[in-house]
Amino acid sequence: MAVAKRTFDVVVVGAGGAGMRAALALSEAGLKVAVLSKVFPTRSHTVAAQGGIAASLGNVNEDNWHWHMYDTVKGSDYLGDQDAIEFMCRAAPEVVYELEHYGMPFDRLDNGKIYQRPFGGHMQDYGKNPVQRACAAADRTGHALLHTLYQRNVQANTNFFVEWMALDLIRDEDGDVLGVVAMEIETSEVMILQARATLFATGGAGRIFAASTNAYINTGDGLGMAARAGIPLEDMEFFQFHPTGVYGAGVLITEGVRGEGGYLVNKDGERFMARYAPNAKDLASRDVVSRAMATEIKEGRGCGKHGDHVLLKLDHLGEDVISHRLPGIREIAKKFAHVDPAREPIPVVPTAHYMMGGIPTNYHGQVVAPYKTGPEEVVQGFYAVGECACVSVHGANRLGCNSLLDLVVFGREAARQIIEDLERNPHHKPLPHDAAERPLARLARLETHKQGESVAEVGAAMRNVMQVHCGVFRFPDLLAEGVQKIREVAERAKNTAIQDQSKVFNTARVEALELDNLIEVAQATMHAAAARQESRGGHARDDFPQRDDDNWLKHSLYFSEGHKLDYKPVRLKPLTVESFPLKARVY
Amino acid sequence: MKFRIYRYNPETDAQPYMQDYELHIEAGDMMLLDAILMLKEQDDSLSLRKSCREGVCGSDAMNINGRNGLACITPLSSLKQPIELRPLPGLPVIRDLIVDMTQFFKQYHSIKPYLVNNDPPPETERLQSPEERKELDGLYECILCACCTTSCPSFWWNPDKFVGPAGLLQAYRFLADSRDQATAERLDNLEDPYRLFRCHTIMNCVDVCPKGLNPTEAIGKIKDMMVKRTV
Numbered sequence: 042m043a044v045a046k047r048t049f050d051v052v053v054v055g056a057g058g059a060g061m062r063a064a065l066a067l068s069e070a071g072l073k074v075a076v077l078s079k080v081f082p083t084r085s086h087t088v089a090a091q092g093g094i095a096a097s098l099g100n101v102n103e104d105n106w107h108w109h110m111y112d113t114v115k116g117s118d119y120l121g122d123q124d125a126i127e128f129m130c131r132a133a134p135e136v137v138y139e140l141e142h143y144g145m146p147f148d149r150l151d152n153g154k155i156y157q158r159p160f161g162g163h164m165q166d167y168g169k170n171p172v173q174r175a176c177a178a179a180d181r182t183g184h185a186l187l188h189t190l191y192q193r194n195v196q197a198n199t200n201f202f203v204e205w206m207a208l209d210l211i212r213d214e215d216g217d218v219l220g221v222v223a224m225e226i227e228t229s230e231v232m233i234l235q236a237r238a239t240l241f242a243t244g245g246a247g248r249i250f251a252a253s254t255n256a257y258i259n260t261g262d263g264l265g266m267a268a269r270a271g272i273p274l275e276d277m278e279f280f281q282f283h284p285t286g287v288y289g290a291g292v293l294i295t296e297g298v299r300g301e302g303g304y305l306v307n308k309d310g311e312r313f314m315a316r317y318a319p320n321a322k323d324l325a326s327r328d329v330v331s332r333a334m335a336t337e338i339k340e341g342r343g344c345g346k347h348g349d350h351v352l353l354k355l356d357h358l359g360e361d362v363i364s365h366r367l368p369g370i371r372e373i374a375k376k377f378a379h380v381d382p383a384r385e386p387i388p389v390v391p392t393a394h395y396m397m398g399g400i401p402t403n404y405h406g407q408v409v410a411p412y413k414t415g416p417e418e419v420v421q422g423f424y425a426v427g428e429c430a431c432v433s434v435h436g437a438n439r440l441g442c443n444s445l446l447d448l449v450v451f452g453r454e455a456a457r458q459i460i461e462d463l464e465r466n467p468h469h470k471p472l473p474h475d476a477a478e479r480p481l482a483r484l485a486r487l488e489t490h491k492q493g494e495s496v497a498e499v500g501a502a503m504r505n506v507m508q509v510h511c512g513v514f515r516f517p518d519l520l521a522e523g524v525q526k527i528r529e530v531a532e533r534a535k536n537t538a539i540q541d542q543s544k545v546f547n548t549a550r551v552e553a554l555e556l557d558n559l560i561e562v563a564q565a566t567m568h569a570a571a572a573r574q575e576s577r578g579g580h581a582r583d584d585f586p587q588r589d590d591d592n593w594l595k596h597s598l599y600f601s602e603g604h605k606l607d608y609k610p611v612r613l614k615p616l617t618v619e620s621f622p623l624k625a626r627v628y
Numbered sequence: 629m630k631f632r633i634y635r636y637n638p639e640t641d642a643q644p645y646m647q648d649y650e651l652h653i654e655a656g657d658m659m660l661l662d663a664i665l666m667l668k669e670q671d672d673s674l675s676l677r678k679s680c681r682e683g684v685c686g687s688d689a690m691n692i693n694g695r696n697g698l699a700c701i702t703p704l705s706s707l708k709q710p711i712e713l714r715p716l717p718g719l720p721v722i723r724d725l726i727v728d729m730t731q732f733f734k735q736y737h738s739i740k741p742y743l744v745n746n747d748p749p750p751e752t753e754r755l756q757s758p759e760e761r762k763e764l765d766g767l768y769e770c771i772l773c774a775c776c777t778t779s780c781p782s783f784w785w786n787p788d789k790f791v792g793p794a795g796l797l798q799a800y801r802f803l804a805d806s807r808d809q810a811t812a813e814r815l816d817n818l819e820d821p822y823r824l825f826r827c828h829t830i831m832n833c834v835d836v837c838p839k840g841l842n843p844t845e846a847i848g849k850i851k852d853m854m855v856k857r858t859v
Binding site: 080081083084085086088089098134137138140141143144145146148149150151152153155163178183184187188192193195196227256257258289290292293342369372373376377379412495496497539540541543546547548549552 | 637638639640656665668669671672675676677678679680681682683684685686687701703717722723726737740742743745749751752753754755756757758759761764768769771772802805807808846851
């Protein structure tokens with residue numbers, strides 16, 4: 042089959058916060074850019090972010106980037122790379138002001154400055170007291186940010202390929218990335234998009250779990266494509282369970298609720314976080330709160346008929362705070378939990394939320410992978426930003442509000458790096474003759490394979506295995522079994538069949554292609570989790586309850602081929618300041 | 629539980645038709661989207677858009693028992709059976725419940741949906757009082773689902789000329805922003821027999837907006853601004 046080809050300077054895959062921040066800078070620089078998105082840009086999952094974007098503006102109380110950096114390093118359980126963390130925290134005020142200048146409708150203080158609220162793990166004076174660092178637009182910060190970036194891209198005439206799905210990366214013999222093969226969903230047309238720079242901003246993969254705050258589109262497409270092209274995935278064992286997903290529905294309730302003064306109670310009405318984090322209490326970082334909740338439930342202090350959740354109480358905040366600062370939460374609680382939080386508490390449970398791991402990059406957004414010279418070697422032509430990337434600024438556990446920040450800081454920085462790299466590299470390399478072979482084979486299988494299990498069935502099996510075997514607490518026997526079971530599911534995924542063979546907006550085909558990506562991510566997560574014999578951040582082992590810096594202060598690298606694991610050192614040296622030394626993590 | 633769903637695949641169907649489906653479930657706490665996805669497990673050719681499943685992305689707008697809404701936040705128990713699902717009215721159908729939204733976004737883009745401020749940006753944020761910021765409430769929350777615009781008879785008659793409620797709500801979002809400096813240009817852009825003035829305050833848009841926004845009110849305020857500047 043002959044495949045049409047188009048040529049660009051840059052192909053950006055994904056139009057969430059990171060992809061659109063990068064696209065904006067690239068378009069404004071006059072480059073020929075194609076931005077591919079499975080959905081219309083404002084439908085990207087950034088839209089669901091609620092609580093805020095972290096920046097040490099100091100609008101409410103004294104703050105500075107050093108404190109923000111310390112909190113982020115501590116929050117990461119010391120697995121974050123301190124050069125990247127310094128870079129992000131220093132850039133934070135500037136990128137937030139930039140968003141404001143773009144028109145983002147932040148809430149305001151009486152003096153007209155941007156409103157900031159407290160958030161988990163964000164403290165003053167190197168961990169002493171909670172600080173108001175989360176810049177917020179009510180509880181719709183992601184929506185406000187994403188729409189603002191889209192609007193700005195409209196102004197910049199950015200070239201969006203809406204409802205196009207990237208299928209696979211194109212790499213040549215030298216390992217350089219030369220673009221992607223993609224499919225227009227409306228017509229099923231397959232096309233080669235050749236580019237001198239390919240930037241992935243494809244988001245997370247929360248859909249590997251049965252109970253997830255994530256949208257249906259969060260299927261780890263970028264990770265799947267990278268893994269199939271031989272690029273390792275970093276720190277995949279670290280998955281964040283958000284403390285407050287609505288019980289049953291999984292829909293997110295922002296940590297901003299606790300930032301505004303809400304708190305968690307068990308069946309005895311006890312504010313139990315005081316026992317686990319005497320200083321920060323409900324504003325301890327997410328891994329700590331989720332483990333506390335899971336422990337309360339495990340020890341019989343959960344709420345409800347089955348004792349399988351806890352309650353988030355906020356009625357004491359009063360009508361005014363709830364309707365002004367948390368209107369979206371009230372809407373969600375009414376719709377999905379059938380309670381009005383101004384009167385009754387919301388039933389909540391830890392819910393899979395955020396992937397700390399991803400495609401390994403440096404803090405310029407360049408993808409790095411061991412090839413000839415070592416693990417920090419740049420993969421030419423390939424960049425990744427946002428949740429699909431592992432810079433790593435979040436290490437073993439991300440702080441709330443650092444994700445929106447990550448998107449805009451590294452979206453902007455990757456664009457700057459691309460512009461610089463393209464000046465040195467003005468010509469397209471020739472494409473390998475088999476550039477489209479892998480994706481065409483994947484599509485052909487779906488076309489010819491008429492008998493087999495449904496995609497929905499195999500997908501459900503995968504989500505169930507991940508949920509049972511790789512949750513908040515991880516047990517050695519369950520992990521060992523999980524590795525086996527996820528391999529079996531992966532085998533089953535090779536034999537799925539779809540009935541719909543139409544060329545017109547074939548969503549069954551899209552879901553089958555997404556399953557390939559989910560399976561890559563699920564396997565990476567399970568293998569890396571089974572191998573890491575310590576507890577750190579979002580990875581809590583029942584058999585190794587302590588952090589083990591002597592043996593495990595290192596990033597994992599998972600290679601899809603042979604499920605091989607390798608490790609690389611954490612970059613403990615910041616750019617200009619002293620390293621934060623390793624300490625026990627207490628909130 | 630009985631469903632009647634609009635089906636159309638241009639490759640194979642000469643005409644659209646309604647297909648009956650049945651699910652043996654209790655409505656319980658389920659949302660309509662959950663039920664449609666169960667139907668899709670039986671028949672993977674049933675096509676729709678979906679993403680966030682919590683009413684913030686705007687993907688799964690459709691016509692539900694004659695009324696536009698988002699499937700993911702419509703409780704199944706609130707619906708009379710057979711539950712009749714059709715694509716959003718007034719836009720070309722691509723397939724089943726999926727419509728071509730090109731015209732809708734074209735109108736949105738036509739109002740220049742971005743802040744215009746030609747002053748050099750300050751080193752920190754531009755100041756805006758809480759009262760000024762409050763003017764944007766009820767405007768910026770739009771999720772571009774098109775429930776309102778595709779329920780508007782004026783848009784059905786003149787989709788190429790009338791901006792429609794979603795676009796006009798956003799036009800007012802920027803007119804109302806104390807930081808924006810393009811008021812005159814924005815009003816000029818709407819000064820036309822069709823673009824703004826085809827709104828006849830039918831208020832279908834207000835009735836169906838899944839976010840509880842009020843485009844008619846915003847349109848009224850734009851009309852006021854037009855009147856004031858001619859006086």
